[in-house]
Amino acid sequence: MTRSFTDEFAAGLASYGGRPCIEFEGRWYTGDEVAAYGDAIARALRDAGVPDDAPVGLVVRNRLPHAAAIIGFLAAGRTVSMIYSFQSPEAVARDVETLALAAVVADVEDWTAPVVDAARRAGSAGVAIDLRTPPVAALMSRDPGRTHARAEPGVALQILTSGTTGPPKRQSIPTPVLQRTVFSVTSGETAPADAPPELAYWQFGGIGVCQLIAGIFNGRRIVMLERFSVDGYVAAVRDHRITRSGVQPAVIRMLLDADVAKEDLASLEFLISASGPLDPETRDEFESRYGIPIVLAYGATEFAGSLCAWTPDLRQQFGAAKRNSVGRALPDVQLRIVDPDTGAHLAAGEQGLLEAKVAPIGPDWIRTTDIASIDTDGFVYLHGRADGAINRGGFKILPETVRRVLISHPAVRDACVVGVPDGRLGQVPFAAIEVAPGHPVPSDDDLADLVRRSLPVYNVPVAFTVVDELPRNPALKVSLPAVAALYRAR
Template identity: 25%
Template sequence: MAHEPNDLPEPAELKMSVATALRAAAQAAGDRPAMIQGERTVGYAELDERAARLAGALAGHGVGPGSTVAIGLYNSFAYLETIVAAFKLGARPVNINYRYRAPELRYVLDYTDAAAFVHDTSLAAHVREVPGDRLLLEVGAEAEPLAPVVPFERAVEHEPVHRDAAAGSPHGIILLTGGTTGRPKGVIWDRDGLLGILRGVFRQAGLEPPQTPDEVRTRVRELRAKGGPPVVLPMSPLMHGTGLFHALRTLLAGGTICFCTSRSLDAEEVWRTVERHAVTEMVIVGDAFGRPLVDALAAAERAGRPYDIGSLRSMTSSGVIWSAEVKRELLRRGGMTLIDNISASEGGPFGQALARSEADVADGRFTLSPVARILDENDQDIKPGTGQVGVLASAGPQPVGYLKDPERTARVWRTIDGVRYAVPGDLASLDADGRLILLGRGDGVINTGGEKVFPEEVEEALVTHPNVSEAVVVGVPDPRWGQIVVAVVAPADALAEVEDEALSRHVGERLAGYKRPRAIVRVEAIPRSPAGKINRPSARELAVGHLRPATKESTL
């Protein structure tokens, strides 16, 4: 028999855990839908029931407080059910890219000490190549998976955990993110840091952020009285911080999360979902999603059947290019507010660009967050209009630090003037009006459609090809994806009979698909500096010159 989300109260003396906060929101949400995907709807009571049963299965295999539960899934009910189940045990969910291959999976699962891995069936072959005795749960398999893998739906038939196994747990999540080393870094968000972000859904509505379960229930009811909890469509993958944080904020607000059924961007389905479920907020990945969405709106208008998007109050993107052109096209068609954020897995916010009308759109200009600064080499604030370049720093909600890397933690989270700041390395300046101009990360990492690609690991994959002696990988600007991955390879004569697609496929067999080069430049020798080091600026010039004659946008 299904238990109710409010069956056992949290003891008053314990500090509110993430699981407790979410359960309190579920109590106040009542019979409101928690998640919708296609024709299926899950209410808050069912979400809590399935998560409690999944928690029971995880606990039966030794998952408990402080354990890590890895999740390699597409946006789905199962993703959020697993997140909530981990919270109920005081365990820490960790996001795994569903595009990873076996070597990448082996590294991240060992690095995070994953006690369990909940993965999509598309990863099954790669998972079988990864050693370890962790619990493996597979989502979406049509046939019985090979032992020791357990079907996800069987796990949610387990006896439930009826309350948090670790009431008052200090744990939150581990967010895998890019860095400068060529391998993902785990950012540890404890309970306080994570709730600091999630409570922002109430601040945004002008309500005092709740500190106790009773206050959560009160704020959810107040939010409903102010016009209703949000209906959010996170198009950004939940494996990225932006999508995940918005989904969890929505659950804390007692709102509804909508998912599209397509695993790749289907712009028409997106707008049908907005129309059908009166979506109020959408989370996208800059122009990579914005351009196709604009094209779908325009096509529907030409066909005489424009979409009704009047319910949409906001669209949010973070950390990728969202051009003024695409913003203006969206604003011509709806009364929403466009929210372009500068934030990072390491903290934030650093800056924000709000646009409620076409007149508000300013290409490449942001408002510096009240909790942020731009610091020079002496940790002093740079001056507007001087051309000074500094690093962004934020005193907003922050994680504990990097997993297993105290030295890097000390470099990125620094105490300045008695205040702890996150300083991940993004460069910026201020124009004469005090507006923030983002200049990018100073480490050469390629950002393609929101995915970070480390040149060194693609180069290492390329030189394993028998015809490639040297390779240098760079990012080249692209109107849709922000940047695309381009490889400069040598020697050209040895590669005369090797097609570009063969080299790209060679990388794709070793790394995630988004890391494959979208263009190949063949040279007799890789450009080098007088000191013999690879000259990346020269390689980038070669790549840009190679692509300049092309007139079509790249496609992935």
Template identity: 35%
Template structure:
């Protein structure tokens, strides 16, 4: 990395930051380390682009801890902008450029952002009264439009990112993540997957191995897996827009043998009429949401690819539970559908409604203690206390995840659903995930979702939304009979609705609130 960024930006070398993932990437300067559909960047070009943008950010007034919102679209901009903010000493706040100007202004009102970084076209649309720097995303020349105010909001120097939660079950929150704990989380994931972080020989590869990132870099899942690739010493292949055909083309072109996919993308590949092979892909890690065992089995049967499940939350700093290839070899499909086993230094406990720990095999609330966890929420201003115990989601250092599940005798975590999704049918608990799994096994059902609807006698009852495999939906009586073969009577849906596709968030989670509406 060149040294044109003035001192007083990023912390010194004794303070590990995520910028080191770029400055220490083990590859030659001419090695291509960032691939996008329309262009590619060598390590020298990537470092030069970061340095060029960072210099203008410093000129604009970005300094230690100042939050910068990056308007992330497609292509390399998300990577360049993120590292440029860290090179200038700032805190990176990813913002989806597809959000409306009003949505972005509202986000800035709730979460401190002192400067917006984006292309000229994106900045021209904004109505927020903040500093701005625009970037030409082919030459990487940056220009100052409006400087940072004299007394800007600033986070502590250990904060690297402020990320918005998905808001699947409530209003999104802004989560603060540290440089050091994020690096530790990446290393823990690498240890879990039995991969070395650096080459065993001193020679630098002229053509580094590559990881495919099929997710937007406006999302934590996309950012985490990009950083994971660099920490492992790999280059990155970005997929601007997911389609089954685009993913398969990228896999073949770059000879990708493993990648990450949300459940919705795994389902789309299974459903595709144009994809008959995903070779040379051999391993998929399922991320962002629980993966249905039926979908995992279907994907494996169709393509012969191993599916490694995982579990994490933004507040926990990323993935904290997952499978390894060794787990697959040892247990085969016997535990298909389990989230996996906890990573190093991660503690999982299952408790009842009173907080009492439950024995192995008994379902309850999932509480997790992670050394990589967030610093705190920042919806109105930066949290400066080291402790997150003031937040009611933490109990004795454990995050109350809001998920329900159990641990089996081998230490595998099984997710049974969200507390907020649980249906109370006249005092009897119904977990939508269990019912959905049964429905997906029906030959006439491609996908399904279940949610509670009001009932004057029972309070609420389960209702199913069905995506059929063909032009006709199985009759309600047929689906009810099928469910009665596999479920207790009170778990059987009271009704069925046919839809073309399930509404999902950007990370593939089913939006049950939209189904209820």
């Protein structure tokens, strides 16, 4: 009889036993310890009157208790819906109330007054987790008189996009699809028990959780960082002899700017650059300085992992000739390029919108907002985005979303937000503001705080400028290049 993903994942967790499973803040936690922490959370939920099959929310951080919570939920077949922790308390509270879940699990520091009040209004049970306090403490019980969200049939996770088409959306990932998540992270490769650990630092609230899932499923040791820092990343690679790592393009630039010693990265056989375009100059500089090849990859939250990959055989045969490609489609993926206006299938080499059909997800073609081409050998090349999103170090920002927040300020008549180049993050948002007549000019701090209260912090523009009138083209549309020029003129 074929075992379900949940059964196989639970078996992967059980396989660690007393062996090291996750390293966090310099300490290895065994599989037994990770499982026990997840069990403690499950007991707290039961004590709070939460049914075992009810979905729960997790205000997620890359910390050991949160990883243990995710692992425990998946091993038990409980649906978990992610809530970004790097939002303002008011934004977290809005998510808690909107989701109307039977329970919310969060770090002690994230149980702020607005979040507690929101959970009370929703009738949700609240569980606090923190390594520095008793493992789990129920803050409140579920209100049995309230109707709470039910689990979608077969859904294991609701993870968050980085907001390409607006504020981050929750993408439901069915349990069977997690099997392809594991495959897409590993490209089907297995590793011996004594292989170096996996390095996990991408945010678990989104696509970064795939690495945690794949690691546990395959019984691999995992070194976990709460957030990226050059020192933390380099120490992990050096001390654990990491052989490969997925990184955002901004990370490559930061390693170069920090002038990391070549010997500290010597164990790396290659890096996988994903989550945004990597400029050729940065790639060439890194490969020349460190002798570590960089391969490009492509995936998305809605596909629960990668769509394309470079296998060792492909790297050996085509690596030099097609180094700017993100690889070929994985075995369970079909890709095509279509005309954005007519939907007509385009020939090899022509640029258009990329569409994908992923067998475990369903029979439909899913259209992306990425402009791409596919050559006659089936290799995929990305050429930008069709939606004008700003890619800030891997986080996607929709300018119109930020503009709507800014013009909600009573002193702002109109605004325009554009992406401007940044040597470390690739792009950052910049805003030009028209002030409404009769109003004082709002301060940069006031405008930044307005955005911060409404959207995840990465949406906050790096600078603001006030103009009498926004520059417009003959069609009376704001000229984006002219607005960008205002930033360069500051």
